[in-house]
Amino acid sequence: xxxxxxxxxIFSMNEAxxxxxGSLMPEIGHQMIETNGKNLTLSDTRxxxxxxxxxxxxxxxxxxxxxxxxxxxxxxxSPKGIGVIAVNSNALLFDERESLDKMARHASDKDYxxxxxxxxxxxxxxxxxxxxxxxxxxxxxxxxxxxxxxxDDDARDANSVEEHFLANAIEQLIDGRPIEKxxxxxxxxxxxxx
Amino acid sequence: MIRIILISFCLxxxxxxxxxLVPSTADEVMSKIKEFKGEKAVLLxxxxxxxxxxxxxxxxxxxxxxxxxxxxVVFISADFDDQIEDVRSFLDQNGVRSxxxxxxxxxxxxxxxxxxxxxxxLPFTVVYxxxxxxxxxxxxxxxxxxxxxxxxxxxxxx
Numbered sequence: 216x217x218x219x220x221x222x223x224x225i226f227s228m229n230e231a232x233x234x235x236x237g238s239l240m241p242e243i244g245h246q247m248i249e250t251n252g253k254n255l256t257l258s259d260t261r262x263x264x265x266x267x268x269x270x271x272x273x274x275x276x277x278x279x280x281x282x283x284x285x286x287x288x289x290x291x292x293s294p295k296g297i298g299v300i301a302v303n304s305n306a307l308l309f310d311e312r313e314s315l316d317k318m319a320r321h322a323s324d325k326d327y328x329x330x331x332x333x334x335x336x337x338x339x340x341x342x343x344x345x346x347x348x349x350x351x352x353x354x355x356x357x358x359x360x361x362x363x364x365x366x367d368d369d370a371r372d373a374n375s376v377e378e379h380f381l382a383n384a385i386e387q388l389i390d391g392r393p394i395e396k397x398x399x400x401x402x403x404x405x406x407x408x409x
Numbered sequence: 410m411i412r413i414i415l416i417s418f419c420l421x422x423x424x425x426x427x428x429x430l431v432p433s434t435a436d437e438v439m440s441k442i443k444e445f446k447g448e449k450a451v452l453l454x455x456x457x458x459x460x461x462x463x464x465x466x467x468x469x470x471x472x473x474x475x476x477x478x479x480x481x482v483v484f485i486s487a488d489f490d491d492q493i494e495d496v497r498s499f500l501d502q503n504g505v506r507s508x509x510x511x512x513x514x515x516x517x518x519x520x521x522x523x524x525x526x527x528x529x530x531l532p533f534t535v536v537y538x539x540x541x542x543x544x545x546x547x548x549x550x551x552x553x554x555x556x557x558x559x560x561x562x563x564x565x566x567x
Contacts, residue, residue: 233528276459346529346549347529347530350528365517368515368517370516371489377515400521400527400529401517401529402516402530403529403530404530405549
């Protein structure tokens with residue numbers, strides 16, 4: 216009995232496995248709510264060359280430190296065919312600090328140049344196996360996952376970055392080259408599931 | 410009168426003592442954890458001041474430590490290094506007097522050095538068995554006290 220319990224415990228961490236590289240974009244038609252109140256799906260935001268999905272938050276300190284790079288990456292790669300969307304899946308806090316009103320204010324304050332949506336029921340995060348913010352997923356033009364993880368290796372200071380994980384992956388995707396580093400890891404705030 | 414002064418002096422020393430907060434890599438902390446194999450079970454908790462669930466569960470973990478003398482609780486703060494004094498104050502306020510750690514390397518090497526399956530979400534907890542030193546359980550996010558207790562119970566017997 217004890218062995219069974221140990222087995223259950225050891226494997227319990229993998230209950231919500233992250234989407235594997237090569238997987239198809241899940242929940243592509245899931246209706247999410249934009250800060251202007253309109254519905255938006257991943258399908259609506261697909262780019263000609265690929266789609267970047269960023270799980271984010273209004274208040275997570277790691278997002279706050281990293282989100283200047285959301286904007287610069289969108290500036291650089293949206294004109295080159297990469298669709299970008301930031302998704303707030305903190306459904307537990309939609310009535311509080313992650314409300315649509317506060318999201319709209321945050322997006323305006325930070326000059327977001329991409330749609331920022333609420334994910335009702337955290338359904339998208341669950342389908343992606345996303346656990347934290349920021350958590351990055353990059354898909355190719357066939358909606359296959361090619362990169363998952365962090366933006367780069369230095370949350371605090373864009374000028375101190377040594378490895379531009381996401382920008383490198385996007386460049387390689389646009390050029391039709393293999394993604395040299397398809398996954399990376401970074402610390403972040405846990406997504407607050409309902 | 411002298412006794413009162415002495416007692417006050419001792420209390421002052423106790424309350425003014427700074428927490429021993431050591432900037433460390435994952436490898437350095439893992440080496441420390443291995444030293445407890447055969448002597449104590451270990452509960453590793455990675456937390457941050459800015460992480461509300463971490464702060465919420467922190468006192469419960471301290472209470473578990475006080476309850477089990479054969480468990481070594483190892484805290485690693487993932488806060489930014491400009492928050493060291495705030496981290497020290499928090500540990501002090503929560504009764505952590507033993508050596509504690511704060512992350513001093515880039516995220517990816519730190520995460521992989523702690524546990525390859527950890528996605529980086531906080532809090533993160535790992536429980537190591539007393540005799541074998543093997544991982545009994547690990548989990549991301551805030552979990553009920555019952556999960557901590559079950560893991561500790563198994564860790565003390567394996």
